[in-house]
Amino acid sequence: MPPLLAKWEPLLGVRVARFYVQRMKTKWGSCNAGARHIRLNTELAKKPPECLEYIVVHELLHLREPTHNERFVALMTRLMPNWRDCRDALNRLPVRNEHWLY
Numbered sequence: 001m002p003p004l005l006a007k008w009e010p011l012l013g014v015r016v017a018r019f020y021v022q023r024m025k026t027k028w029g030s031c032n033a034g035a036r037h038i039r040l041n042t043e044l045a046k047k048p049p050e051c052l053e054y055i056v057v058h059e060l061l062h063l064r065e066p067t068h069n070e071r072f073v074a075l076m077t078r079l080m081p082n083w084r085d086c087r088d089a090l091n092r093l094p095v096r097n098e099h100w101l102y
Contacts, residue, residue, distance in 0.1 A: 029064035054086035
């Protein structure tokens with residue numbers, strides 16, 4: 001995380017006060033723009049590195065643009081042209097790995 005934050009915070013003109021990595025049942029990441037916190041799913045560690053970078057950029061961008069409006073999409077496309085490929089790859093994967101024992 002620290003290298004990705006060091007790379008992207010200056011490019012986006014934002015600063016994260018704190019980041020968390022935790023188990024999440026339904027999301028890859030989340031952002032609390034008011035507190036300037038981002039939260040990432042531990043399962044991202046098992047995914048391709050570009051997927052982690054996509055989620056970091058996505059959540060950091062919410063510090064500038066809180067909704068997924070046209071401006072958000074345009075900024076994502078300008079900053080990370082392949083973001084849709086990463087999103088689609090993550091959408092094909094389970095958010096968490098569950099083990100069912102019978």
